[in-house]
Amino acid sequence: MEFLLFSKYLILILLLIIINNIQQISTVPLVLDDPSSLYNATDKLTVLNYENFASMVYRSKTAWLIEFYASWCGHCRSYANTYREIAINAWTWKTVVRIAAINCNAGNLNLCRSHGVHGYPTIKLIPPGADFDNVTKSVTLSPDDAKDVTTELLTKLGDIHKKYKSWPRFTPVNRVIFEELYARVPSTTKLLLVIAEKRDDLTGRQIMLDFSQYHEQLSIFRTTTDGILWRKFHLNLTDVPALFVILHNRTAERIYVQQNIGNEFDNRNLFHSAIQSYIDKTKSITDFDDHEYEEMITSLYKLKSKEIERKRIKEQNSIDNDIDKNTVHRKVNMVDLELALSHIIRQEIPQMKKIQGEAYTALVQWLTVLVKYFPGREPVMNYLKHLLSKVNEQSTDLSGDKFQQIANIKTSDAYLPITYVKYQHCAGSTPQYRGYTCGLWLLFHTLTISQFEQKSQQINIPEIPKAIKGYIQYFFTCQQCRDNFMKETSNINQLNTKTKYEAVMYLWTIHNNVNKRLRGDVTEDPKYPKVQFPSKYLCPQCQIINANAYDVENTINFLVGYYSEKNIDSTLVLNESQDNENVQNRQDYIISKVESHNETRDHFNLFPIFPSTIPSFPLYSFIVFIVVVGLLRYRYCKAKRKRYTL
Template sequence: MGLAFQHFFKIILILSLYISYLHSASVDIQQRKYREVPQVQYASLYNASDEVEELTANNFDQNVYNSNRAWLVEFYNTWCGHCQRYAPTYKGVANYFKHSKDLFVVAAVDCANDINQPLCRYFDIMGYPTLRYFHENFLKGIKNFGVTVDKPSVSNVDENVKTVINTLVSEQKENRAQMLPNLLPYEHNDAFKIFDSVKPEIKYGFLILESDKSILGVDAALTFHNVSSISVRYSEHNEELSSSLEIKEFPALVILNREGSKVEEKIPRIEHAKRYIAAFLKQRDINVDKYIVIHNKKEILEAVKNVGQENLVSKVKEVGDAVFQMDLESTLRVSLGREVARNKVIDGEKLNALRAYLKVLIKYFPLGKRGYFFLNDLLSTVTNTESVSGADLYKLVKDSEKPEQLIWSSPKEWLGCIGSTPAHRRYPCGLWTMFHYLTVQAAERNAGKKEANPKEVLNAMYGYIKYFFGCSDCSQHFQAMAAERNMDKVSSLRDSVMWLWAAHNVVNKRLAGDSTEDPEFPKKQFPTAERCPECRYSNETFKEQQVEKYLRHVYSSINVRYMGSDLGILHMGLEKLTGTSGGGVFTSIDSIIRWLPVAYLGYIYARH
C-alpha cells in the first residue's frame, strides 16, 4: 500500500509539473501580447507648447549655475494631484514672463523621472510642488539651494505672478537681479527725476502711479525692457508725486518727454497701461508689437492617446475592481526608489516610520523569495543605525532592477491603475490599491491571533504618508482625516479594513469633479452598484457587512492577477523542480508542495 501511494504521489507531482509548464508557456505568451501593446511613455506635466523650460539632472548645472539669467524652478512630481492642479497656474506664470526669458526663466524639474532623483535629493525637496528661485550668477556650493518661494494657497495666476514679482523686487533690494529693469518703486516727488539715472538714449519716461500694491507697473517694465528708448517705472502711495502731477484717480499713467522736459499725457484710471504705451510708441514709429503680452487664461487639456492606449484603458474599465501584480510592484518601486530615496538623510521619527513600513511589506507584500531577501536587506540597512542616506537606499533599489537579480516579476508599467493620460491615476491609484491589499492580508493572516496589532498596517501607512509621500497637500489631508475619523481608535483587524475603505471614499468624494480627476475614471463611491449590487440598500447607503466581504474578495491574495508577470520569479521554489541542483526531483518536496498550489491558482487567474 505504501509503495502504491508513492507511485500515486509521483504521478500527481508529474501532472503538477506539466500544469506548471503549460502555465509558464501561457504567461510567456501573455507577456509577449502585453508588450505588443504600446506602452505609456514617460511624460511630464509640461510640453513644448508651454513656456515652462524643462530641466533635468543632465542639464541643470550648465543652465542654472553661473547663468546671466535668473531662474524660477518648480520641483514637482507628475503623479502628484497637487502638482497637477498647480500646473495650469504655473503655465500661466511662465506665459506672463515669456517676453523676459532673456533675463528670467520659468522652469521645472520632474522628480518622478528617475534621472532626476539625485538632483531632487541634492536640493532636499521634501514636498511637491516646491518653488526655488536662483539668482543670476548663482554658484554651486554646500547648502546653496536657492530661495524657497512660498506660492499662494490659491491657484490664481495673478496672485502667483505677484508672488514671483515680490521675489524679484526683494532681490533688487539686495542688489541682485541687476540685469532686470528697475522694479523698485519710484520714490521721488519730482517726476522728471526718472531721467537722472538712465542712459542718454532714453527719450520717454512712463510713470504708473498706483494707490494700492499691484503688478501693473512691474508688468509694463518687464514687457518693454528691450525697448531702448524708454524707461518704465511705477510708484506706490507716493502722495507728494501724485499731488505735484495733480493725479487724484488711480491707477494713472503719466508720459514724460526728456527733450521737452514736459508731461506729454496724463491718463487717470487706466486699466491697460501696456496697450496705451504701445499705441503711444507706434505713433512715433517705435515698433513694439513683439513686446505686447496677450494673456490667454483658458486652460487647454491635451489628452494624447494612441490606439493601443485606448484599448488598454477600455480593457481595464471592463475588468473593474481588480488587483494586478504589475501595479503592486510598480507602486513599491516608485515608493522606495523615488519617494523614500529622495530624502537626503532619514533619521528620527522618519527612520522609525520607514522601519515600520518595511516590516509590514515583508509580512504582507506579494514578492518572490529574492524579493523578500531584498526587503530584508533594506530593513537591515535602516536598523541599528541613527540615520541612513537616501542615496544609499536609492542604490539598493536601483540594483534591484537588474534582470539577474530576479526580484521584480513585472515591467515597470501600470495596468489596472493606468489612466487616460500619463498624468492620471498611476502611482496614487497604486498606493491606495497596495494599502487596501495590505490591510486585507493582515486581516486574513492574523485571524484568531489575539496578539495581532489591528493598526499595524494603518500606522505604517500613516507614517509613510506623513514622512515620505511627496504630495504635501495630500499628506496634510490624510493626516487631518486620520485625526477626524479616529484612526487611533481602530480596535480590530476588520475595523482596519473598513476604516481604510471609508477613508478612501471620503477622498473620492472630495476629489470628485476636481481638475485632477481622470475623465475616463471619474471618482465614485466604491464599490459601485454595478460592481457590487448586494453592497447597497435601496437608498444607496452601504451594507457594510457585504462591503467587507467584497473587499476581502477583491484584495485577497488568490485574486491577484498576473498579466504580464513572470510567476517563475514570484514562485522561485519551482526552480528546484528541474533537478539541476541537489539530489534531483524529490530533494525539495516540502518546498514544492508549499509553492505548487499558489502557482496553480496564479495560472487560473492569469487566464481570466
C-alpha cells in the same frame, strides 16, 4: 620621430574616446521623451530635465522660476493650468525671469533632491548667476493661485533687482525732480516714462518687465504717493495709477489711459495698450515689436476658455456607477503592487535629504508592515527583509542618498525589479492618469486584507493604518494629497481594536471619501471616473437598496475576495525570463551610471560646453579609421628605415 607622431595620434584618440564616453553616459534616453510630462512645447515655459538643467539654469543671465513637480501627483495635475497661467503672464519678462518646470521622475530624482525638494509641487526662484554650490540662495514660493504667485514673484524680484544694472528699477523714485531723472538713465534712452501709483500696486513693476527688452531705449520709473515727485504731478489719490512721459525739456505730459470700469481689464493691459499706442504714434522706439504681448493675451484667453469649457462639461455630465465596467473585471495585479513598491522605495523615500527622528521611526514601521503583510514572491520578500535590516543598522545617520544606495543593492535571491512593464489594473487612459497613486491604494488595501486573513488571534489592528499614515506624513511627496490624508486620518486613535475587520473598513471608508471628493476633478481619468467602490455592477449585494449605504458584512466579504492573495494575478512577474533579467541588469547598471554622473556633473559642471548628444557610430568609425591609418603608417615607416640601414 615617426613614433612621436604616432603617439600624438594615440593621445588625440584617447581624448575623443573620453569625451564620447562622458557624453554617452549623459545621453541615456531616460527622460528625453517623457510621455507623462504635464507640459510640452506648446506651453509658454521651458521643460527642464537632468540633461539641460545645468546648461540653462546655472550661471544664467536671467532669474528662473521653476516648478518641481511629479506627474503622478494629483495636486500637480490640478495645479498645471495655474502654472501655465503664471508662465503666460510672465512670457514677456524673459530678459529678467524665465519660467520652467521639471518632472521629478526617476531620471531627475537626484537633481530635485539637491534643490531641497521635499514635496510637490514646489516652486523655486533661482537668481541669475547661481550655480550648484549656491542653490541655497534660491527662494521657495508658495504654490498658490496665479495672482498670488505673480505678486510674490514681483516682490522677490524687487528684493534682488539692485544687483543687476539692466533690470528695471522697481524702487520708487520719490525724492527727485524731473531734471534729475534723465541723469539716471542710459544716454541711449529715447523715451522716459513715470507711473504714479500706490506703493503696493503691481502695475508699474509689471509694465517695467513687459518692456524690459527695450531697456536701452525706454526707461520706466515708478513713484508713489509719499514723495516730492508725486506732488509735481498734482495728483489726487483717486487719480492713480497714472502714466506720464518726461520730455527732453524736463516737463511732464500725461498719457491718457482708459479707465478700468467694472474691472473688465486689469491695469496692466490698459497701461500696456496706452504705452504701445504712444510708441506707435511717436515712433520713439526703434524696431518696436509687441507681438509677444499680443501672443500672451491670446494664450491666456485660450487657457481660460478651455477651463470654462471643462467646468461646463463637468457640471453637465453625470457619472453612472456602472461606467467602471472596464476597471472592475481586472484582477489586482502583482505588477502594479511591485511597481508601487519600487516607486516608494526608489523615488519617494530617497527624496528626503535626512531621515531621522520621527521620520526614521515611521520608515521602520512602514518597512516592518511590508515585511509582515505584503503577499510577495520569495525574492521580493527577501529584498524587503534585507532592506529593513540595513535601515535598522542606520538609526543615527540615514540620508535619502544612503537609503537609495541600500535600495539599489540586490542579489540573485533578493531583489525588487526595476521593471519597465506598464501598470496593468492601474493603467490609465494616458500616462498622466492613475498609475502610482492607484497602485498605492491597491497596496494599502492588500496589506489590510493580508492582516485580516492571518490565523493569529493577536492582531494589532492599528498597526497598518498607523504605518500607512506615518509613510504618508513623512515620505508621500504630493503635498495637498498628504494634507488631505492627514485630515482624513485624524481619528485614527479611535479605531476599535477588538474588531478584526476594523482596519479593512477604516481604509475602505477613507478611500471612498477621497473618490467622492475628487469626482469630476481635473485629475480624474475620463475613462475611469471616480466612483464609490464597489459599484452595484461589481457587487450588487454590497449596497443597500434605496439607501446611500453599504451592507458591512457583504462589503467585507467582497473586499476580502477582491484583495486576497489568492485573487492577485502574478502571471507576468512569475513568467519573467532570464533574458529579461539580464537586460534589466544592464539597464540598472546604465541608470546607476547616469545617476552617478548627474551628481558629479551637477556639482562640478565640467562639461556644459559639449553638445548634448554625439552620434556614436560615426565617431567610433572615425576613431577606427585613424587607428588603422596610424598603425599602417608606423609599420611602413619602420620597414622603410630597416631597408635603408642594411
